[in-house]
Amino acid sequence: MxxxxxxxxxxxxxxxxxxxxxxxxxxxxxxxxxxxxxxxNEDASPPRRCSRCGTELLLHWHGPLMTRVWMELCPTCDARRPAAWAFIQWYRDPDRDPADLPQLFEAWETETMHAHGWTRVPQPEAPPSSPVPSHLVPRGHG
Incomplete structure (x- = not known):
């Protein structure tokens, strides 16, 4: 899968x-x-404020399932974090390229989760091929 x-x-x-x-x-x-x-309707609720400094957030997001982490993208608090800063720059750019979003978001998510003590486990590549039964290994190789 x-x-x-x-x-x-x-x-x-x-x-x-x-x-x-x-x-x-x-x-x-x-x-x-x-x-x-x-x-x-964005007018229905007031803008969210940063829990760290009170600045209006650019983005707020639930962390990955079961982590209970609330991720906040704050232009004030996150300006010195490389992935967050790159995401802030993209978010503020009126000529932003939507194709850049997946990489920027996932880098910010990884950086934010790491700051909360979580580490992203790399996705497995292709499933390993089944080992060759020992009776089929050429002589001198098994």
Missing amino acids: SFTWRYVVSPDGSFYRVANVNGSLDAVSDEDLAQLHPEK
Whole structure:
């Protein structure tokens, strides 16, 4: 089973991601994915403030499942963290390239989770091939 994320980015920089298990969403366009996510009314709730300094957050996100980490992207507190700073720059750039989002987000997520004591386990590559039975190994090699 393979697992990746599909990111859908709005022109204002807001985005969401959808689990793409076994490539099931590979043939779905970004426009079709965007229709699955209703527009939320940002005016309905006040902007979130950084829990560390009170500055308005650029982004707030739940960390990976069961970690109970609330991730905050604060332009004041996170300016010295390399992955966060790169993400802040992308987020503020009106000419941002949506194709950069997956790498920037995942680097920020990794950096933030590391600061909370978590480490990302690398995804396994292809499953290992089954070993050759010993009776099929050429002589002198087994």
